[in-house]
Structure formats: C-alpha cells, structure tokens
Amino acid sequence: MQKSVLRPSVPSETAPLSAHDRVYRGLRQQIMHGELPPGHALTLRGIGKSFGVSMTPARESVRRLSAEGALTLSASGRVTTPELSNERIEELASIRALLEPELGSRALRRAHLALIDRMEVINDANARAVNRRDPVEYIRTNLEFHRTLYLRAQSPAMLGLLETVWLQLGPTMRALYTRLQRTTAPPHHRMILEALRAGDDAALRLALRTDVTQGLRHLQA
Amino acid sequence: MQKSVLRPSVPSETAPLSAHDRVYRGLRQQIMHGELPPGHALTLRGIGKSFGVSMTPARESVRRLSAEGALTLSASGRVTTPELSNERIEELASIRALLEPELGSRALRRAHLALIDRMEVINDANARAVNRRDPVEYIRTNLEFHRTLYLRAQSPAMLGLLETVWLQLGPTMRALYTRLQRTTAPPHHRMILEALRAGDDAALRLALRTDVTQGLRHLQA
DNA sequence: ATAGCTGAATTGTGATCACAAATCCCATGC
DNA sequence: GCATGGGATTTGTGATCACAATTCAGCTAT
Numbered sequence: 001m002q003k004s005v006l007r008p009s010v011p012s013e014t015a016p017l018s019a020h021d022r023v024y025r026g027l028r029q030q031i032m033h034g035e036l037p038p039g040h041a042l043t044l045r046g047i048g049k050s051f052g053v054s055m056t057p058a059r060e061s062v063r064r065l066s067a068e069g070a071l072t073l074s075a076s077g078r079v080t081t082p083e084l085s086n087e088r089i090e091e092l093a094s095i096r097a098l099l100e101p102e103l104g105s106r107a108l109r110r111a112h113l114a115l116i117d118r119m120e121v122i123n124d125a126n127a128r129a130v131n132r133r134d135p136v137e138y139i140r141t142n143l144e145f146h147r148t149l150y151l152r153a154q155s156p157a158m159l160g161l162l163e164t165v166w167l168q169l170g171p172t173m174r175a176l177y178t179r180l181q182r183t184t185a186p187p188h189h190r191m192i193l194e195a196l197r198a199g200d201d202a203a204l205r206l207a208l209r210t211d212v213t214q215g216l217r218h219l220q221a
Numbered sequence: 222m223q224k225s226v227l228r229p230s231v232p233s234e235t236a237p238l239s240a241h242d243r244v245y246r247g248l249r250q251q252i253m254h255g256e257l258p259p260g261h262a263l264t265l266r267g268i269g270k271s272f273g274v275s276m277t278p279a280r281e282s283v284r285r286l287s288a289e290g291a292l293t294l295s296a297s298g299r300v301t302t303p304e305l306s307n308e309r310i311e312e313l314a315s316i317r318a319l320l321e322p323e324l325g326s327r328a329l330r331r332a333h334l335a336l337i338d339r340m341e342v343i344n345d346a347n348a349r350a351v352n353r354r355d356p357v358e359y360i361r362t363n364l365e366f367h368r369t370l371y372l373r374a375q376s377p378a379m380l381g382l383l384e385t386v387w388l389q390l391g392p393t394m395r396a397l398y399t400r401l402q403r404t405t406a407p408p409h410h411r412m413i414l415e416a417l418r419a420g421d422d423a424a425l426r427l428a429l430r431t432d433v434t435q436g437l438r439h440l441q442a
Numbered sequence: 443a444t445a446g447c448t449g450a451a452t453t454g455t456g457a458t459c460a461c462a463a464a465t466c467c468c469a470t471g472c
Numbered sequence: 473g474c475a476t477g478g479g480a481t482t483t484g485t486g487a488t489c490a491c492a493a494t495t496c497a498g499c500t501a502t
Contacts, residue, residue: 018454018455018456019455019456020284020455020456043482043483043484044483044484045482045483045484053456053457054456054457054458055456055457055458055484056455056456056457056458057455057456059281059484059485060280060281060284063241063281063284063285064284064285064288067285067288067289068288068289069378069381076463076464076465076483076484077463077464077483077484077485078464078465078483078484079484088377088378091376091377091378091379092378094379095378095379095382098319098320098323099319102319155312156309156312157290157309157312157313157316157386157389158312158315158316160290161316161382161385161386164382164385165378165382168378239484239485239486240485240486241485241486264452264453264454265453265454266452266453266454274486274487275486275487275488276453276454276486276487276488277485277486277487277488278485278486280454280455297453297454297493297494297495298453298454298455298493298494299453299454299494299495300454
C-alpha cells in the first residue's frame, strides 16, 4: 500500500532490509530462542499482519524456515513449529555432539584472551537468566556463548549447518526448560572456558560434547 | 525427504504435487546433479516459463534453494548458482568427511546383503558413466551410491544436512569433472563395499573419508 | 579506440485477488 | 453424553499487476 520510506538521512545506516528479510529474521529469532512452544500454529495472514506486510513476504519466510526445519508444513500447508520425536531429538543432539567439538577445536587455534573474556560476560548473563527463571533469555545467552566461540573457527558453512540444528531444537529447548525448572547455570561452561585458557584441545572437545549431550539428555518425554 | 503424504491407495500413486514442489524438485535435481555450471544465472520469469507456472512458485523455490545454499542471491536479488572459493570447498569437504563416516558407521550395523548388492549395481552404472564421459550421470550415480548406504543409517536429520552439503557442491562438482577428465571409477568404492561385507567399522570410516576427500582434493583452482 | 552517459528493456518485490480445500462450529440425532 | 453432518469461515495457492531498481545496449565525446 505505502512503501515510500527511503531515508538515507540517518548516519547510522542500517542496510535497507527487504520486507521478506525482516519477517524471516523476526520469525527465526522467535523460534530459535524458544519463544514459541512446540506445535504452535501460525498463519500466513497472521504473520503478515504482525509484521505489517502482506502475505507474500510471510509466505516466502515460511518456505525458507521450513526448508531449514524450523517450521513444519502439514500436508494441507498448515504451518506449525515442529514437535520432535525422541529419536529426532537424540539425532539432533548427536549432530551437535559431532559438529560443536570440531568447531570448538578450530576456534581454539585462533582464540585470544578478549574472546574468552567476552564469553565470560555472556556466561554471567546466562547465569542471571537462570536465577531470573527467564527461559528465552537463558536460551539466547546459552546459544550466544557457543556461537561466540564458534565464530572464531572461521568455518561459516559448518556454523550455518549448526545453526540449522539449533533452529530445529528451539521450541523443544523451551519445553525442556519449563519442564525441569533449571536452578543452576550449565556446569560445563566453566570447563569450556578453562580448556580454552589452557589451550587444551582434547579437554575442550570433551567439555563441549558433554555440555551439549548433558543438556538434551533430560528431554525424554 | 519432506512431506510424507500417507497415501494408502495405489502404490504407484504419485502425490498431487503442488506447482511449487515440482519447480523445487526440478531445480534441486538440476543443481545437485551438476547440470548447471557455477555462476549460472537464472531468472524468476525464466524458471516459471520452463516449468509452466507463474513467477510465484518460482520465487518460493528460489528462496528455499538459496536457504539451502544451492543458489546465491546477489544484493539486488539476482539468482545464480554459487561460485565457491577454495576455502569454502575445503570446508564443505571437511563437513562431508565428518558426516559421511558417521552415517556409514550407523548404517553398517543395519546393513544386509541385499543392500550391498544394490550398491554394486549402482557402482557399475557409475563406472559406465565414467566410460561414457557423462558428467551428470556420473555425479548422479556417485551420490546415489552414497545415499543408498546412508539411508540405512535411519538418521534422517543427518542425511538431510548432508544433502544440503551435496547441493552446495553440485555445480562445483560438475566443473571439477570436466576439468580433469576422469577415466577411472572412484577407486575407494570397492574398499567401501569390502569393509561393508567384512563388517569392519574402522575400515569403512576410513574408506568413506578418503573417498570424499580424494574426490575434492583436486579442486584447487 | 575507450570511457562515460542516457534511455530502453529486464528483473525482483510486494500487494491483491479468485478459488478450492481444509477446518471449525454448532445444531441435530442417536 | 457423544458422535455426526452441513454450512460458514479460515487458510494456503497460484496468477497478475504496478513499481522501482538494476542491467544492458548503443551512442557520444574526448
């Protein structure tokens, strides 16, 4: 209807996001951070309305997200967040257990002190989210802790694949969190940080692997 | 791989494919099998015309495929097949080297003789494609050889991730093939089959890993 | 010859519409 | 009480359109 907003004025120039991109990013974040429970239904018109666009960008975003496994399309085209079977959860966990130690190991060679400091800050925020019993913030900081490390691996394809896995687990992680009311921060984060400081590859791989599998082991429905 | 439409009727019943699905599958196959060279440009209207649909389903397919890394969107929205850097190729190869031994190992426990026979048949077709110097058929049978094995692993998420990697490599594999005119079938396929017959997990992992890295090592531009 | 410029054609984007299928709701009947 | 049937509503699909941005061809000026 009205798309006349070309404002090159502001110096803090953010790239002119297309409508599709805004919707995609918004939905993706909601899903990955566990803001939507498993099985939550969405409609194209509803998505469009909530982002202030027509259904065309909404449809494209949904296609894209369902290609990444972040959304499920029923045979009739209905859109929901995925409800994962136990087998699927275990499989996704073992993929994480395969990829994350590899990414961590690659990052280790390039890690510096500033990186570890940054991870500590994020880990503190994570601990605070646990105390506040804030599931979304907990998931967000937890993933950011890992992503900050893996970004250092300079392996964008592998990180992209991993984020796909995180996406698929988003709604389930939320369900997990509310099921077992977590009271302590992830215990292995400290081990990860120590292995990084020590430059110990084997210890880092082990710490990452157990951090990943530990968290998802309790998911048995 | 995606919608499992339960059709209890005729076994040869093809599900009523939506226009979007037909376009998606068609394009995906062209890309994965190396029918398009790297950097090949596509247009939404052109895709629509060649599949007999409007640009709407074409656009959705392109979005989906670019989410999977099978297509690249320029900043202005132009669509091309990806031209991978050497670093990217190496990274994708190492992902294959990580995932494929794992899938093979999982399949090994469930493998039976009929499976190995089927793989031999595919491998023969692969050798014939080499003799005929048919790049598309070579790539197709090569991937089918691997997929036939991995299907047995009963790990759909992991296989899905791997197919994403294959997709990204499709156009590049075609360029590779035409660059070094292959004259012999992949030598490690025999080792894979023997390890399967022997039930030797370590040998299978090694054979798969070398088959994967060997094939892509020559890709240095 | 080559670099630069201008107008035409091409191309992606997002909105809207018609339509059919799926879903929901509620009254009816057992 | 519970299943059932039918009509209204919701919902996804695909086509089409207007529009802006990009791209390209051909011409001019140096």
